[in-house]
Amino acid sequence: xxxxxxxxxxxxxxxxxxxxxxxxxxxxxxxxxxxxxxxxxxxxxxxxxxxxxxxxxxxxxxxxxxxxxxxxxxxxxxxxxxxxxxxxxxxxxxxxxxxxxxxxxxxxxxxxxxxxxxxxxxxxxxxxxxxxxxxxxxxxxxxxxxxxxxxxxxxxxxxxxxxxxxxxxxxxxxxxxxxxxxxxxxxxxxxxxxxxxxx
Numbered sequence: 001x002x003x004x005x006x007x008x009x010x011x012x013x014x015x016x017x018x019x020x021x022x023x024x025x026x027x028x029x030x031x032x033x034x035x036x037x038x039x040x041x042x043x044x045x046x047x048x049x050x051x052x053x054x055x056x057x058x059x060x061x062x063x064x065x066x067x068x069x070x071x072x073x074x075x076x077x078x079x080x081x082x083x084x085x086x087x088x089x090x091x092x093x094x095x096x097x098x099x100x101x102x103x104x105x106x107x108x109x110x111x112x113x114x115x116x117x118x119x120x121x122x123x124x125x126x127x128x129x130x131x132x133x134x135x136x137x138x139x140x141x142x143x144x145x146x147x148x149x150x151x152x153x154x155x156x157x158x159x160x161x162x163x164x165x166x167x168x169x170x171x172x173x174x175x176x177x178x179x180x181x182x183x184x185x186x187x188x189x190x191x192x193x194x195x196x197x198x199x
Contacts, residue, residue, distance in 0.1 A: 049074075049075045049077065051075055051116055051117065052073050052074070052075055054114075054116055055073050055075070055084070055086075055111075055116060056070070056073050058107075058110055058111070058114055058116070059073065059086055059107055059110075062103070062106050062107050062110055063086075063088055063103060063107075065106075066099075066102055066103060066106060067090070067091075067092070068088045068089065068090055068091070068095075068099060068103065069088060069089045069090075069091050070086070070087075070088060071087035071088060071089050071127075072086075072087045073085070073086050073087070074087075081119070081120045081121045081122050082117070082119070082121045082122070083121065083122045083124055084111075084117065084121055084122070084123050084124065085124040085125075085126055086103065086107065086123070086124070086125055086126070087126045087127060088100070088103055088125065088126070088127050089127055090127075095127040097138065097139070097142065099127065100125040100126070100127060100142075101125075103125050104123060104125045107123070107125070108123060111123070132194045132195040133192065133193070133194060133195075134148065134193040134194070134195060135193070137169070140166065140168070140169040140174075143166055143195060144166055144167070144168065145165060145166065146165065146166055146195060146196065147163065147164070147165055147166075147195070147196030148163070148164070148165075148166045148176070148193055148194065148195055148196055149161060149162070149163050149193070149194040149195075149196055150162040150163075150164075150174060150176065150185055150190055150192075150193050151190070151191045151192040151193070151194075152185065152189045152190055152191060153189070153191040154189065156185055156186070156189045162176060162178075162183060162185060163176075163178075163196065164176030164177050164178040164183060165177040165178075167182065169187070171187075172186060172187055172188075173185065173186055173187060174187060174190060174193070
C-alpha cells in the first residue's frame with residue numbers, strides 16, 4: 001500500500017478560444033482552429049517534463065478503452081500541489097462532463113497503482129470544444145478555483161463585469177476571490193458567467 005499523500009482529484013474542462021496565433025504559457029494557449037496543428041505542437045511542448053511520456057503511455061489505452069481520444073498531457077510542477085492535466089476529446093460527439101468524469105475515475109486508479117508521482121497532486125481532466133458558459137451547480141463545483149467572468153445587470157457596486165477566482169455558488173450568491181479579497185455577488189443580479197480564457 002502506498003503511503004504517499006492522497007492526491008486532490010479535480011474533474012475539470014474548459015474551451016480554448018480560437019485565435020490566429022498559438023500563444024503558449026505552461027501549456028495554456030488559445031485553441032488553434034486546426035486540431036491537428038494543436039495536437040502536434042501540444043505534444044511536443046508537453047514532452048519537456050520527464051514524467052509525461054510515461055503518463056501518456058499509461059493514459060492512452062485507458063482513454064481508448066472508453067472510446068475517447070487523448071489530446072495531450074501536461075504536468076505543472078511550478079505550483080503546489082502540482083497539477084497533472086490530461087486533455088481528451090470525444091471523436092463522435094461533443095465532449096461532455098460525463099466523459100471527463102469517466103476518464104478521471106479510470107485514470108486515477110491506474111496512476112495510483114503505477115505510483116509515478118510520489119507526492120500529492122491535482123488531477124485535471126480537460127477538453128477543448130466545451131462551452132465556456134457556466135450554468136449548472138455541477139459546473140460551478142467542477143470549476144472551483146478557476147478564473148471566471150461574472151456579468152451583472154444592472155451594475156453591481158458600480159460595475160457590470162467581475163473577474164476573479166471562483167470560490168463557490170449557493171442559492172443566492174456567487175463568491176469570487178479577487179487578489180485575496182472575497183467578493184459576494186447576488187445571483188439575482190448575475191446575467192452571465194463565463195470561464196476565463198486563461199483557465
